[in-house]
Every structure is written in C-alpha cells, then in structure tokens.
Amino acid sequence: MAIWLLTPGHFIAAPALNLFEFARTLAGFITAVLVTPLIEELAFRGVILARLSANYGARVGLWGSALLFGASHLLNGRFQWQNALLILLAGTAIGLLLALVRATTGTLWASYLVHATFNGLPNLLMAQATPANDWPWTYLLTSHSLLLTGGEYGINTALANLVTYLLTAGLVFSRAKRHGWTLAQAELTRIQ
Structure with a gap:
C-alpha cells in the first residue's frame, strides 16, 4: 500500500474492458486471494516452519521458512x-x-488472513506501469524506476513495500514482546 503514497501515478478506467480477459483476471484474483495463501501457509508456516523449529529452534524456523518462502x-x-x-x-x-x-x-x-489481505489489496487496486484492459481500473504508475515499481514482479517488491514489510514485522515482534511473548514460548512444531 505504501507504493500509492510514494509513487506518482493516477487511476484510469479501462478504455475497452475485455470481458473474457476480465473473467480470467477475476478467477486469478480469487485464486491468489483464497487458494494460494492457504496452500502456502500450510506448506511454509504449517510444515516447514514447524519442522525447522522442532529440529533447530524457533529462530532458525522463522528465518529459514521466510528465506525458503522468498526463494x-x-x-x-x-x-x-x-x-x-x-x-x-x-x-x-x-x-x-x-x-x-x-x-x-x-x-x-x-x-492466512494476513497473507490473503497481502495478496488481495495490490491486485484489487491493480497498480502497474502499463495500462491493461482486463480490470475496470488501473493505478497507472508514471515512474519506471525498478525500486519504485518493483520491476517484473510488480509493486509487491518495490522498495517502499519492502521497508513496510520489515517495519510491520518489527511492530508485530515488539508488540508481542511487550505483551510478555518470547520466542522460547512459540509453539511452532504442530499445525494449529
């Protein structure tokens, strides 16, 4: 979401909405918001995080599952x-x-809910560097800087969003610590 605050652009309506392309994009959107996060959460936070944590400790589990998720x-x-x-x-x-x-x-x-929201909001707002006819609107980015637009992988990889993810992770961790949570208390060895 930080990209809309920091990257110049404007909303445009699709000049000629192609209904077939819209239906295909809508199906992809539903998959990206509901199905993909479920599969990835079960795999990366349910299995990989649990196994790494059980075998090597919670810190290795957190960082290892995160790095594998990125890779x-x-x-x-x-x-x-x-x-x-x-x-x-x-x-x-x-x-x-x-x-x-x-x-x-x-x-x-x-x-899963955080992941679904993360996948849903940018796709719903459709921020990109080139206009398309597969969604009723597009936030057309006027910058073509790789750090501002995220390049080939889209705005989720833009520098502003990367900073936002790290700040949010820090806030989650510090808030949990303020409420008495410690990494040693993390029960990560089973799917819940």
Missing part, C-alpha cells in the same frame, strides 16, 4: 538479477512477517 517466488518470472534480488528480499520479508504472525498468535488462520 520459492523466484520461480514466478524471468531470472534477471535485479528482479530476482527484489523478489528474494521482499518474499523473505513478508515470509518473516507471516511467520511472526503465526508464531505470536499460535494459529495458521491469522497468517
């Missing part, structure tokens, strides 16, 4: 080092945030 998103596009670095950093940061949400709440449902 798994390298498969989403062409491998160019600038784009790959952005997706690895952003994916690891959001993976750490989701792992902390899972660890501090004790349930996968909380990380």
Whole structure:
C-alpha cells in the first residue's frame, strides 16, 4: 500500500474492458486471494516452519521458512538479477512477517488472513506501469524506476513495500514482546 503514497501515478478506467480477459483476471484474483495463501501457509508456516523449529529452534524456523518462502517466488518470472534480488528480499520479508504472525498468535488462520489481505489489496487496486484492459481500473504508475515499481514482479517488491514489510514485522515482534511473548514460548512444531 505504501507504493500509492510514494509513487506518482493516477487511476484510469479501462478504455475497452475485455470481458473474457476480465473473467480470467477475476478467477486469478480469487485464486491468489483464497487458494494460494492457504496452500502456502500450510506448506511454509504449517510444515516447514514447524519442522525447522522442532529440529533447530524457533529462530532458525522463522528465518529459514521466510528465506525458503522468498526463494520459492523466484520461480514466478524471468531470472534477471535485479528482479530476482527484489523478489528474494521482499518474499523473505513478508515470509518473516507471516511467520511472526503465526508464531505470536499460535494459529495458521491469522497468517492466512494476513497473507490473503497481502495478496488481495495490490491486485484489487491493480497498480502497474502499463495500462491493461482486463480490470475496470488501473493505478497507472508514471515512474519506471525498478525500486519504485518493483520491476517484473510488480509493486509487491518495490522498495517502499519492502521497508513496510520489515517495519510491520518489527511492530508485530515488539508488540508481542511487550505483551510478555518470547520466542522460547512459540509453539511452532504442530499445525494449529
């Protein structure tokens, strides 16, 4: 969300909405918001975080699952080092945030809801550098800077969003600590 505050652009309506493309994009949106977060949460926070935590401790579990989550998103596009670095950093940061949400709440449902929201909002607002006819509106970015637009992987990997993920993870962790939660208390070895 930080991208709309920091990146110049404007909303435009699709000049000629292609209904077939809109239906396809809507199906993709529903999948990205409901199905993908469920599968990824079960895999990364339910299984990988649990196994790493059980075998190596909660700190390794949190960071290891986050790094694997970031690395798994390298498969989403062409491998160019600038784009790959952005997706690895952003994916690891959001993976750490989701792992902390899972660890501090004790349930996968909380990380699933955060993940679904994370996937949904940017896709709903459709911020991109080029206009498209597959959604009723687009936030057309007027900057073409890789750090502001996120490049090939989109605005979720933009520098402003990366900073936002890290700040949010820090806030989740510090708030949990203020309420007496410690990493040693994290029950991460089973799916809840």
